[in-house]
Amino acid sequence: MTGNTKPPRTRWFSTWTTRRWLRVGAAVSLAVLALLGTTGAWVLARSASISSDLVDVRSPALAQAIRLESALLNQETGIRGYGLTGSREFITPYEDGLAKQKAVVTELSGLLRDDPAGLDDLEAVQDATATWQERIARPITAAPGGSPSPLATQRAAEGKQTFDEVRAAVSRQQERLRSEVVRVKGDLKATMALRNGVFSAIAALMVLLTAFVFEGLRRGINRPLEQLGTDARIIAGGDFDHPIAPTGPADLRRLSSEIDFMRRRLVRELAFSEESRQRLDAQAANLQRSNAELEQFAYVASHDLQEPLRKVSSFTQLLQRRYGGQLDDRADQYIDFAVDGANRMQTLINDLLEFSRVGRVNHTHQSIDLDKVLERTLSGLSVAIEETDATITHDPLPTLVADPTQMGMLWQNLIGNAVKFRRPDETPKIHVTAAREDDLWRFTVTDNGIGIAPEYADKVFVIFQRLHTKDVYSGSGIGLAMCKKVVEFHGGTISVDTAYQEGTRITFTLAPEPPENPGPSTLPEAIRSGAERSG
Known part of the structure; x- marks a missing residue:
């Protein structure tokens, strides 16, 4: 009867290793994140493109069109004033307007290089302006100053008509640029709404994915690790003979076995390290005692040297005073050497004593x-x-x-x-x-x-x-x-x-x-x- 008993069935997830759990979870997570990331990247790229078009092209183009209108108005004002008065001071606004017109046209041409309709509007403004300048502005400026220009009076009606055409062309240009700005702003607003929706969906999916991963890790990994941690705390509390029971996925069971092997080895090493520590303590005590004896020896030796040194110094000085000049020059030199050596030795011993006192006395x-x-x-x-x-x-x-x-x-x-x-x-x-x-x-x-x-x-x-x-x-x-x-x-x-x-x-x-x-x-x-x- 016992021989026919089947072993209990193992749950499918208990046969998975931690690596397999992580691989499956990572693969699913990466697939979902790749899809969400691609969508989010497209939305961001779209937003950036529209925003760049608005900030770098449409809005600057409208601003330059307004500057072009201002330059043309300055030219018309200067020509009208010069024609009515003949004063050369009105030529200055006209010339400034010409220079400004040239710079603005160059800037607008660069901004609208990818916009054929915008370039057509700019060309219409330039054509109308060229007609006005050819028929009115240049002939009037060519007239001598000092008195009103008869040509300005003769061509007053024509001048008004041609400049009205300039105004109309500028207005059409600005109207179209304003409508383009409004359109691009609308596109940007719609894209931003789409972006917010996409990222909200991304956030929701990431929360769901996080919850799924957390629950899987809790069931498959956290519980075995808690058991392993409990066993480890018991051992850390001092019960080094407590065994660690292998549980959880296959790799965690192997880890538990390896930790239990490490526990047994640490028990052996602990006994050896305690013996080594006792030997080190004994050596440290011997070293400290030897160091203290060496310091005491140097201190006592320096004191004991003082008495014989004073005697040597006293007698050599006495010999110098009593017999100096009575012996030959070499003998006097030898006596000087002995006196100097004794004095330097005494100074050296005193300095050595002062050095030994630092950190030992005078605290x-x-x-x-x-x-x-x-x-x-x-x-x-x-x-x-x-x-x-x-x-x-x-x-x-x-x-x-x-x-x-x-x-x-x-x-x-x-x-x-x-x-x-x-x-x-x-x-x-x-x-x-x-x-x-x-x-x-x-x-x-x-x-x-x-x-x-x-x-x-x-x-x-x-x-x-x-x-x-x-x-x-x-x-x-x-x-x-x-x-x-x-x-x-x-x-x-x-x-x-x-x-x-x-x-x-x-x-x-x-x-x-x-x-x-x-x-x-x-x-x-x-x-x-x-x-x-x-x-």
Whole structure:
């Protein structure tokens, strides 16, 4: 009995794939839309053709016919006035009318080139006008001026008759053009009504087609997708062992199976990634601890170097004072080298300590007036400024929330460098600007010094990077690296404007408020980077 049981019949639409549904729907939709589109295109083309004829031909032709009438009336007025008075001033309207008539006839001939009846009307007007001009206008204008023309009196009746014929020809022309405008407007109105009807039918058919497609998609695709979405939400809720049941068209059932396979694989990958995450956390903790130890080592080493260095410096200076001049010149030179090396080493260690403190100590962010900070900086540099006769100007500077000590270090290094790296034959001129750009303040420090070559625009911000020997310009090579660290700690960037060729222009930005996660480079990273680039 069981062996004769037939499997349940499958509904015909359940055997269709999504692709088949879409192909059938797209084919029907395209056929309907092609028919509607063809009809709509014909109606639009018809409307455009009639509208173009009205706007580009009929209406301009009527306007030109009216201008032609005006030109002819000006000629008649001028001839009549000249014939009655003999005054040459009446010749001007006549000549202007002739010129205007020629231009209008040329324009009308172009507009009516596809209208034989219109060209016939224009020819009739020209013939009547030519008769009047030959019989009346030209003979009268040929008569000497100064007194009324006898010819005007003799041909008064003929002149009236011939110009009436001109008027009649112009009237027939304008009447016909007006009737053409009315006719074309009527055609345009009828075509627009047809267009509205066609597009209303198109809209109605598109609504029906949309409803049909929507219902087909809902029955054939939406329900299986809802089931698939329900299973996916259960899995997303944390039940990764929940299976996905294949339902719907054949391709959706295949998709469900593939997603279920992906679920099983993700379960395996999740276990592996959790193990990897734990290893990465351990490595990150070790790296952070190593970085902190390196920074502490550099800080402590710099402090520990101070005591023996002070002893070396003290004794070499004592040796210089007590025995200077008592030994030979080479010995004095060696002593000078030792004193200079000890002093430069002490300066280098102090600068290195200041560099290490940026971002690690002095986190006292408060509202500070950069104008006052710059004034204090200039006061500290007063000796160097007076010795070089430097001129320092600045725009009004803003008030920011920042670390006042670090802001002082920033201005100290930037202004100090601008004064130090001057041209031998020029007085230093330094200008500071500030402008708001979106959410940041942009500052520039511009000088007329020796400048920085474009190929060194990035290197100058690396610690210990020097472009000149200590014999030419003193310094440790830490100043601009410290400026970079201060600026980055306050949420900004710093660079050299390589487009400026008259000296050096340093551009940097600062945030009005301190960033939540300031990102200056750490001391060990900076030291390693400087060693790699300079070594």
